Each structure stands twice: as C-alpha cells, then as structure tokens.
Amino acid sequence: MPHQDAAQSAARAQQPSYLELESRGELARRARALYSVYRECRLCPRQCGANRLKGELGTCASSSRVRVCSVHPHFGEERPLVGRHGSGTIFFAGCNLLCEYCQNWDTSHGRAGELVSDQRLGRMMLRLQAMGCHNINLVTPTHFVPNIVQALRPAIAGGLRVPLVYNTSGYDSVETLRLLEGIVDIYLPDFKYMDRAVAGRYSAGADDYPEVAAAAIVEMHRQVGDLITDEDGIAVRGLMIRHLVLPHNLAGTDAFVEFVAARLGRSTYVNIMPQYYPAHHARQFPELSRRITDGEFRRALGWTRQAGLGLEGKA
Helix, strand or coil: HHHHHHHHHHHHCCCCCCHHHHHCCCHHHHHHHHHHHHHHHCCCCCCCCCCCCHHCCCCCCCCEEEEEEEEEEEEECCCCCCCCCCCEEEEEECCCCCCCCCCHHHHHCCCCCCEEEEHHHHHHHHHHHHHHCCCCCECCHHHHHHHHHHHHHHHHHCCCCCCEEEEECCCHHHHHHCCCCCCEEEEEEEEECCCCCHCCCCCCCCCHHHHHHHHHHHHHHHHHHHHHEEECCCCEEEHHHHHEECCCCCCHHHHHHHHHHHCCCCCCCHHHHHHHHCCCCHHHHHHCCCCCCCHHHHHHHCCCCCCCCCCHHHH
C-alpha cells in the first residue's frame, strides 16, 4: 500500500532523529569531533584557521563561546514552520558570509548579543519548546555548530522533542554538514547568487558561493529529502530553500530555479522572496540602492513556474 507506506514514513519522521543518535552515544562523539575543529577553524568554506578555543576570532568575528542575540517564538517564517504557536528562533551573532546588504547587519556584522554557555543554550531550546513552538530554529548557526550539538545533549535529557531547523546563508562546508546528518531535521538554506562575480562583490569576496551553496544544498537534500509535514501542515523533516530576489536579477533567479528543478526535483519547497530593501552598505552600490519592482518579482515567479516548481503554500 503506497499511501500507507508514506503515512508510516511521515509518522516516523515526527520523531526527531537526534534522539536516536543520543541514545547510542553518537551525539557525544560528534560534539567532540566538531569541537576539535575549533583549534584551527575549518567549520565553514572560509577555512580561516583561527584557534577559537584560545579566543582567536574567526572571519565570523566569533570565538568558541556562543553569542546569542535573541530567543523568541517567530511568526514571520514560512507557514510550515510557524503553525499556530510560532517557530522557536535562536538568533546567533556573527556570520561567515557578511553580505553588504544584510538585513540583520547589526547582529551578523557586529558583536551584539550575550555570551552564553552550551548548557544555557540547551535551556533556551527547552524554554522555546515549553512555549509551544513547533521547532527550534537556529538562525545563522554555521559558525557555532559545535556548541549547538553539545547543547542538544542536556536539552534532550531535559525533554527536548521538537525538530531542529538549520537556518543558514547556504555558505556551508559539506564536511561540517556530514557531521550534522541525523541531527538536523529541517534544513532552511538561502541560495543567494548564481554568479561568482556577483557573490564576490556583495559577500566579502566569497566568489565561490554558487558552487559551495549548490554542493551544500545537494548534501542537505540527500540527508533529509523533500519537505514532510504532519496532519496539521507543520514541517517535521526536509529541505526548504529561500531565494531573495535582487534588483536587476543580480541573484540569478532564472538560473536558480533551473538548478533546483534539475538537481533536486520539482517537488522541492522553494520560497521566492520579494522583501529586499537596501540595508547596511547597500546604498554604496547603485545597483542595490532600491527595492525590487513589481515587474521584477512577477518575472521571478514566471521563471519559477516555467521551471515546474510549485508556489502554492509558500510564505
């Protein structure tokens, strides 16, 4: 019975996969392996080599201690994450991509926020679950992956049972992502650019972004597959990709949707986002100094439909 098999698979997916890893000691092993990377940091594609255990700051402007900017239920995320009670967001300070037009520049480019222990980070997860949040949404987590995995262990002991969302810029190392297999339930990456020169110009020289993000997202999809929701439409597992439309098609939306259709499949959840505005240093770049037009967004949606990607249900 294919429909019965699908229902059984969905039911199994509602049990966060990190519980099984913790039960056999694998989560502790992963945490140790990830913390060792801090000695000469290679967590992200920047490969900066900072000894973050000794307080050296990486490209992300972070040591090995987590800095958290805010913790709260969020109702502005995609509908399958928000549900009735919100997505439990933990916003981390710092970033490894450092976009010139970042809409959260005050936290991602600076050192705002509070230093917290891994134990306290775990308690934050439990508090969000107690507030009824449908998931723990880790916003800009790439440079704090070791702390997050370590924090999960006391959180699990305290009763954490909701899915973990990895909400990232897409500038992620496949090697680090492989250490997250079975830990992350929902991957929520951006795919920002399809052109190397554009990526290098607007994201601190990261001209390898298109190929890095493509490889990272393919790996994410291998791990969790397409989006699965429960009977209430709440996400329990899978890949959700965000793509911010930029003026003059600088993000390469036409090429992006073709990539998704060809490499990931037409059932991939894609959110084509129109909310760009010129933040941070954007006005220093004439081509980024305005919002997108209605026509530019309609054209982006047209490309999406031509690629065979569905738009219904997207935030």
